[in-house]
Amino acid sequence: MERVSAEILRGDAKETVRAAWLVGCDGAKSTVRRKLELAFEEGSYDDDFVLADLSITWDVRDDRVSAFLGEDGVFACFPLPGGTYRIVASLPAEARESKAAPTLSDMQTLFAQRTGKNGTLTDATWIARYKANSRQVHNYRDDRVFLAGDAAQVHSPAGGQGLNAGIQDALNLGWKLALVHQGHARGLLLSTYQLERHGVGRGVVRAVDVAAKMASIKSGVSKSARMELARFLSAFEVVQARAAKDISDLGLSYEQSPIVREDKTGLLNARLGSAAGGDTPTIGSVRDFAVAPAAGQRAPDGKITLAGQGGTQRLLTLLDGKKHALLLFDGRSHSAEGYARFTSLSATIGAHFGEAIGVWVVTPRGARPAELPAELPVLLDPDGDLEKRYAATTECVYLIRPDGYIGYRSQPADEAKLMDYLRSIFRSA
Numbered sequence: 470m471e472r473v474s475a476e477i478l479r480g481d482a483k484e485t486v487r488a489a490w491l492v493g494c495d496g497a498k499s500t501v502r503r504k505l506e507l508a509f510e511e512g513s514y515d516d517d518f519v520l521a522d523l524s525i526t527w528d529v530r531d532d533r534v535s536a537f538l539g540e541d542g543v544f545a546c547f548p549l550p551g552g553t554y555r556i557v558a559s560l561p562a563e564a565r566e567s568k569a570a571p572t573l574s575d576m577q578t579l580f581a582q583r584t585g586k587n588g589t590l591t592d593a594t595w596i597a598r599y600k601a602n603s604r605q606v607h608n609y610r611d612d613r614v615f616l617a618g619d620a621a622q623v624h625s626p627a628g629g630q631g632l633n634a635g636i637q638d639a640l641n642l643g644w645k646l647a648l649v650h651q652g653h654a655r656g657l658l659l660s661t662y663q664l665e666r667h668g669v670g671r672g673v674v675r676a677v678d679v680a681a682k683m684a685s686i687k688s689g690v691s692k693s694a695r696m697e698l699a700r701f702l703s704a705f706e707v708v709q710a711r712a713a714k715d716i717s718d719l720g721l722s723y724e725q726s727p728i729v730r731e732d733k734t735g736l737l738n739a740r741l742g743s744a745a746g747g748d749t750p751t752i753g754s755v756r757d758f759a760v761a762p763a764a765g766q767r768a769p770d771g772k773i774t775l776a777g778q779g780g781t782q783r784l785l786t787l788l789d790g791k792k793h794a795l796l797l798f799d800g801r802s803h804s805a806e807g808y809a810r811f812t813s814l815s816a817t818i819g820a821h822f823g824e825a826i827g828v829w830v831v832t833p834r835g836a837r838p839a840e841l842p843a844e845l846p847v848l849l850d851p852d853g854d855l856e857k858r859y860a861a862t863t864e865c866v867y868l869i870r871p872d873g874y875i876g877y878r879s880q881p882a883d884e885a886k887l888m889d890y891l892r893s894i895f896r897s898a
Contacts, residue, residue: 473613490646491614494639497602499620507616508607516542517564519571521556521596522549525580527588539583553592558583560598570598605674609663615642622670634673637721637872641666644871647791653825654895658728665723672721723874724765728894731764732879732886744862745801750880754800754863758880761860768869769858776837776847784848784855785873793826794869796848797882798861801833807864808840814884815845821888821897826868831855 473491477484493501502509529535531552536545542559549555558579564571571579573593580590605622609615618635642662648654723729739755740747750758762769770785788794795818797811815828828845832838835851850856859867864881868890877890 489613489650492642492646493614493616493620494618494635495620497604497619497623499616501614502606502616502620505611505614507611509604510607516559516601518599518601519556519558519560519576519579519596520599521558521571521576521593522553523556523573523576523593523596524553524591525588526591527586529586529588535584537584542583544579544583553594568598570596572596603674605667605670609638609667609670610659615646615662617642621666622674624674634670637669638666640872644791648825648895651824652896653822658894661726661728665726669721720767722763722766724763726765728876729764729874730877730890732883733758734880743801748800748802748804748807748864748881750863754860755880757860757862758865762858762875764875764878766875768867768873768875769855771850771854771858772852773831773855774849774851776849785869787848788829788869789827790871793871793876795826795828796831796859796867796869797828798831798856798859798865798867799833799838800856800861800863800865802863803832803834803838805840808838810882810884812840812842812845814882814887817884817888818891822891822895823898825895826891831861 472487472489475486475488475491477486491501493499495501525546529546531548531554534545534547536543541561544558545556547555547557556576558576560571561579564575573590573596576593576596577590580586580588601624603624606616606620609617609621617638621638622634645654645658645662649656649659734750734755736752736755739750739752742751744751744754768785770783772781773784773787774781775787797814799807799811811830815830818826818828829848830838830841830845831848831850833850833853833856835849837847837849841847848855856862859865866877866879866882866887867875868877868887870876876894877887879886
């Protein structure tokens, strides 16, 4: 199949659209999924939920998620921009017979009963009932058609992860689809969408399923034990940080993906001495690099200055989100040979993959190295923020994907190994 045909409705009129690809992002009741007859494992919860966006006047900080486990259900408050909150709450048993959405007054009553806080709910922009299901499609792709977000997996809203998972699906598929469609990458790249995202989706569905069942415990003894355990665990900052990462999906990784790779120097090949004494790895830098963010993990953000512009920026904001970003860290040793190697590597990448990969040199210097050509962008890291986050005291290379994950890394820079990796994914110009 070379193209996809889809019949869409515009008002009362039908229109047939033909396209190279189709991505079904049409929600839990996805028409695309049903038309493809893709299996969607079914499961549901006894509880009904209510979702709402509203304002809360109370004495709780608005930069953190607040979740309360009441005697008859959960009430969770997720802060949104502008001082509002996304509310996720299970409905009490007596409200499940009605099909109507709760009112603001009902939400106020639930809030008081479950949080024990003195607060006032106002300015509700929407309130809706939600029947929670736990389902996932077996295949995220059928030839030229893909599924993403709630069309691929649905679960209880109690964990607040549905939107984040859907955004991650779209980011993961978007850059791959763009590269293949533009002819910059091999078609096999698209098969990694299923390989990378299906397992993540399954993990989210299972984790949220466990959390939802814990939140809906009805047994008095079990409920009491749940409350005490929740109070104990939530008091630890490490638990709070882990929960934030899980909810945001920023803690997931693709380290088992077939399209991530890394090449590292072993300790036996490392040199003695300081990082400033040469471009090759030291014993210390090898050890540090081994525990730095690995290929398949999310790339760390950090403060950086673009040479020639001044002013501090965030790395991931500065990089072009439509391209891969190749970061060439020159480490603490500044040699003419090292800069010549970077110049040659940048020229090679530009000639073969310039439409898909941007190249940047990262230096701990406070000014642009004179040895580098003017057309090669340089990021200044005089405070060592990126050096610390990437364990880059000696020469190393990181390739950051458009979705913010590390696709490849090596210590030191090795043009032959890097090109071998790139040719496995990209088409050379």
